[in-house]
Amino acid sequence: MTSTRDPRSLLPLTPVAFEILLTVSDGDCHGYQIMQAVDSRTDGAIVLHPGTLYRALARLLDASLIEELTAEQQRPADDDERRRYYRLTKFGREVLTAEAERLARQVREARARRLVRS
């Protein structure tokens, strides 16, 4: 959904929401794929269980940052039919970009104060 909303109005995102959006920005994923990707990307610092993941997914869906793929949309033929696939929306990408830029600015500031080893 293209929205006239300002992406910055949703910032800052929670770490879980940011990680989910980052994951689905690579391509359509189902719940467990997201859990795996987040786990490996954060070296286990963020472990998602189904409760955490799906409550976060529910909020992202309500905010139109991601959308659920329908049965007709492409999915592997031998897939578990219970799985639900999610895709980043255009607005979701704008929000993700805005959040990434915000974090980058923060890191720049921290680096300028020599708080981050480059």
Added chain:
Amino acid sequence: MTRSPKSHWFEVALLLYPQTFRARFGDGMRAAFCDQVATRRTERGTVAAFSLALRSILSTALHGIVERRAQWRASRSARTRTALGRHLRQDVFFACRMMRRQPAVTVLCIASLAIGIGASAAAFSLVDASLIRALPLPSPDRLVVAMETVKGTSSQVSFENLRDWQRMAKGFDALSAFRGQTVNVTGLATPGRIRGGFVSSTFFAVAGVTPAMGRPLVPADDEPGAPPVVVINHWLWQGLFGSAPDILQRTVSLNNVSFSIVGVMPSSFVFPIDGADAWIPVRFYPGTLTRGSRQLIGIGRLASHTSIAAAQSELDGVMASLVREHPDANKDRGARVTSMHSWLSSGGRDQLRMVFALAIVLLGAACANVGSLQIGATLKRRQEIGIRVALGAGRSRIIRQLITEHLLLAAIAGAIGLAIARVLVPYVTASPLPIFGLSRVAVDARVVTFIAGVTALAGLLSGCVPAFHWAGHTPVDHMRGANRATGDRRLTRMRVLLVAGQVGMAALLLVTTVFLVKSAVATAAIHPGFDGARVQTLEYRLPANKYSDRRQQILFHEAVVARAAATPGVKLAAVGRGLPLSGNGDNAGIRVEGMSPTEDPRPTWFNTVSDNYFRALGIPLIEGRTFDERDGPEAPLVTVVSHTFATRVWPGQSAVGREFEVAGYPVKPRVIGVVGDVRQYRLVDDVAPAFYARLQQNPGIFNTLIVQTTGDPALVQPSLRRAVWDVDPDQPLWKERSLQSLVDVGLAESRYLSGALAILAGGAVLLVIAGLYGVVSQSVAARTREIGIRMVFGADRGTVLREVLRGGLRMTVGGLIPGLVAAVLVSRWMQGYVYGSSPLDALPYAAAAGALVVIALAACYVPARTATTVDPASAIRD
């Protein structure tokens, strides 16, 4: 896929989620759980998989509880919002219907509240502008006025003392001298006069504002011999100099001295004391620079974290040391630090507070009126309310309904009150009282906020009485009482109390109004001691450096009088330094025979006049003669004294030929005549002793030209200007006005106050009429059946009429007594500005009580007549 025990537990955890959530995400969550556990088992074995499954189930269960709680909260607030909106719409709709069903009560209620809200909002706009709103300068709470005191009485400040304060007192960021005085502007097309502010260079630091162009005054400008410089205000730059861009290269001639313009203040800058057009170094104000001369106001900006009390105690110490250093000049002297806002608003403050308090009393009377009318109206609604309660309307629902009705009434009244306030504000700002901040009075956001607050309060106050009363009854109570003739006894008693309260408040307002009207009448009857009809005047001040010689001054004044006297339409011409009621005048200390040498000279009013002064003003000669050619500059010093002077100093003896000593004059003047007394400063002041010197023996640079005309005084005005400009075309003139206009200003103050109070009292009387009429007619309507029965048993119409009137009168008297007692207290507070009355003067109380009784009888008469026309047969049948 077969289910493991772990997936059973996961299913249980899923049950904790709201059903909608489960339906939407349950499958995905199950799949994710199974994938997660299966992968872990493959990678790390069964134990690790079991541990992960446990943590996952626990986490999912916890999130389920959180999600259920979040959804429950969201749905509850949505439900509440919807229900509230629906109820509010219903309440408003129902309230509109009730208002339409009883138009007379509705109109009376709205009119009452609108009068109360409008009057109190207008009074608030004045109080806010004068007493509440901060001064329009940075950190206004740190601005103070520092004055000297002499034996505890406030006095102006000596320049030398002020310089010592500046040097020694550390509790001030800046301290400056200030003296407001109009100055001549010459070198332009028409010589003019502007408002000058004679200040020390620290003035701009005190104000906390810097010029928009150029620079402020600096300490070097204070030094004797420094080039004359001036800072002008934005409006002078625009008006006098046509916004000239090279203004900082220009000069302006003020009091015949050429000043370089070094700065222009921003347009927003208004200094609240004597708003000046130009700020001039104080050394250019004549005679200010010695320790003994006290003509300045000290203004200061406190250092941050310094309180007024701390600054006061510091200046006390400084002044004590200055008294020791300069015992002659500073004998009995002290210092007083006051907040600048409080100093500015001290004039008329009591009157303002009184008007505001009485406006609130009127608003209270309006609320009481609405309360009493609405009690009567809701008595009729017992059955309706009973049905609503029986059908399940809760206690809070009934309260909300009744309060909504009153809030709606109040909101409409508030809108009308706003319009009334807008109509009243021009009247308020035309006040002749010396009130600070009149130019700031407006119906602005603050007044609208006040109206909104007062409206809500009035709605709640007038609505809560019937609301809580009805809410406390059971449906059966309502239904049973629905047809009872007299309604609920407690409610009726409350209604009577409210009407009596209104009468009391009206009595208070009426008594204060009669006091002020009486004062206005007494002031108008005061004979000022002169005849102001057909007298035209103008003022001028000669530049001291151009007319420094006494002889030059005498020649100028004589030439002006001669030219003015020769003008067609002028009967007599004269000059005088202090025209009565103009605020001008001198005081001189005198010593007379019999005074002990240690006694201080008596301060006595003193005026310098030309020969025809007394005749032109119609001041009668009582004894001896007035001034003439014999009393030339070199002739023996002579004086004319006022009647009070003569009778106080030489009681029972002739004053002519006597002499007395004038402080500062080496020669004793000899009295040649006695003239009638004149009210010099204010009409309402007691007559004070006065003496006069002849112009030729005591000339000066300031004078007022006075002419008695044969026709309309305004017609000779252009000729008077020419008479002066024929002598010196560069001489500025100002205050061109008739003497009668000064008398009118003197009368306006008491007229204004009595007018303002009359409006409030008029409003209160209207409310009393509405209240009594409403209550008595509602009670007659409710008692129709009872009256009918009594008439069947022989009561005649006269008895019924008397009884109804007696009921109304009882309420009136019940309210009158506390109202009159309150008025006694208020009238003591008013003594400072009521002329010719004492607080226990019987007339205002008798007049107010009499008027209210007559008004009450008139208001009750119509419903009483209705009661006598009741047809007994139909009353019993109905």
